[in-house]
Amino acid sequence: MSNPITVTINETEFDFSPEVSNHNDYINEMMPDNKVAPARRFLTRTVNQEQKAELVQLLDSVPGLIMDLFSVVEKESRGGVTVTLKN
Numbered sequence: 001m002s003n004p005i006t007v008t009i010n011e012t013e014f015d016f017s018p019e020v021s022n023h024n025d026y027i028n029e030m031m032p033d034n035k036v037a038p039a040r041r042f043l044t045r046t047v048n049q050e051q052k053a054e055l056v057q058l059l060d061s062v063p064g065l066i067m068d069l070f071s072v073v074e075k076e077s078r079g080g081v082t083v084t085l086k087n
Contacts (some may be wrong), residue, residue: 004048005076014055017045018077026074030044039070046073 005016022045029038040059043066047055059066 003079005071005073009058012054014051015048016043016073016077017044018042018073022046023074024079026036036066038062040066043070043073045075 003017005018007014007016007029022042025045026038031039033062043059044056059069
């Protein structure tokens, strides 16, 4: 299990616990014409289930929040690992 990632939206903290399988599912579900729905599923699968209803309410009411939040959680889930191309 990964270390929880806490993200604050307005004044509410949400805890996410993404695993490698969650990221793999996101990539496998993404299609050229469908990028938001897989990101939404990633977030709702990885958020603390007690916070899911409140998160869904925000995702349904704030334009652009899904991709902004996904970007933050996905980047942090890498744990600071960087990949650099060496020529």
